[in-house]
Amino acid sequence: MTATARTSRRAGGLARGWARARHRYGWLDHLVRAGVHYDRVDGGRLSAGMTYYAFYAVFALALLGFVILGHVFDTPAALREVERYLSDTFPRLDVSALLDARDTAGVIVTVGLPLTGLFWIDSMRSSVRAVWGLEQYPGNFFLRWLIDLGVLLTLGLLLSISLTLSFGAQAALAWLAGETVGAEAQSAQWTLSVVAFVLGIGVNFLLSTALLTLTPRLHLSPRRVAGPALMITIGLELLKTIGQVYFNLGAANPAYHVVAGAVGMLLFLKLLNVLILFAASHAATGHHGTVVDLTTRRPVGEPRTEVVTAPAIPTVKEDPPAETGAPETGPAETEAPETGPPESRRPARRRYDFRSRQERGGAGSRRP
Incomplete structure (x- = not known):
């Protein structure tokens, strides 16, 4: 083993020992962090x-x-x-x-x-x-x-x-x-x-x-x-x-x-x-x-924040995937949960009637 390799090995051992000491003794780690912060400022x-x-x-x-x-x-x-x-x-x-x-x-x-x-x-x-x-x-x-x-x-x-x-x-x-x-x-x-x-x-x-x-x-x-x-x-x-x-x-x-x-x-x-x-x-x-x-x-350390009210984005609930071999059925006749801001909500009955008209018009499948 060359002298350079031995020196590198010793330096690595000292670095690992120093890291273990800082991890084991909290007061030592705090002193090191304080010294680094003192130099930084x-x-x-x-x-x-x-x-x-x-x-x-x-x-x-x-x-x-x-x-x-x-x-x-x-x-x-x-x-x-x-x-x-x-x-x-x-x-x-x-x-x-x-x-x-x-x-x-x-x-x-x-x-x-x-x-x-x-x-x-x-x-x-x-x-x-x-x-x-x-x-x-x-x-x-x-x-x-x-x-x-x-x-x-x-x-x-x-x-x-x-x-x-x-x-x-x-x-x-x-x-x-x-x-x-x-x-x-x-x-x-x-x-x-x-x-x-x-x-x-x-x-x-x-x-x-x-x-x-x-x-x-x-x-x-x-x-x-x-x-x-x-x-x-x-x-x-x-x-x-x-x-x-x-x-x-x-x-x-x-x-x-x-x-x-x-x-x-x-x-x-x-x-x-x-x-x-x-x-x-x-x-x-x-x-x-x-x-x-x-x-x-x-x-100290708490960022300065301003309260800004933004319109809520309505969420869309996807239908669960149909099981294998089960016949394709239309949308469920249960009422969907109301989401989004109050002005964007629509009664579940109106949505059901709209889809019923599509089915009566011969759509046969879901609207693309």
Whole structure:
């Protein structure tokens, strides 16, 4: 056997094994179909557009959070909670610089945030709807932007409430640990770390669900959206861990510090947007439940149909074939079933009389 034949045989065996694995494991087949769909809709280009607008929106959103918490609540604990969340979520974000600029940038961010945020929501909505094969810019221009602004405010409110609940739960557990085993005990520290991690997962899962449903204006069943949202949540944790390790390894290079913040943030947002669009592709290739486009109130994938009334075509009932050796007889004297529209029906008696006249005229056989 030649080398080419052996290579072809091995390739054929691998292909058959891969096909059997996809047939046996449904989740693997779903991942493959999601990847093919992501490539078909040009997800790489869509994620690049999302990254461009998200780069500006992240700084505006973070600065606005410091402005609100610093001037409205004016609590150091709340500022530390937001600073910790932003540092964990965006490893290369200079949180201290944003904190120092909150006193002078309040007016600027109040004007700039709606613009950068609207551009970001617009790019995300159009990209996710493109993955679903829907119209990317539905409805009127001004109404569409008004809804996008409402989505942006809802996401900000959702993030604020989630962080507040997370901070309150951790504070309550810290107080409980201090009253029981002591705040410095190893068991208390371990418990607080686990609780903080679980609460962070919950916040990210809630935001991921909102990005897959609220932003593109889709209604998905919980079973269909839970898997993709969990995929984004786990992927975000992996990105934060790998990104932190990568940037720590390059922190010793002086030239790295010149572009570390901007390039690191762009790379992180690019991978995050790829993850979001892949999760949207995973949801789009699923089969659980019915997905409804909230802009048209129609199920996704259902073709647009128009009811057209056409005249019915009357059916003709053929006489059964005569048995062999039986004498040929005329038409049966039973009434034929009424078919066709009401205006085309004729009484069975009139049809019988017509054929009787033909027989009396000497036809002797059926009319040709």
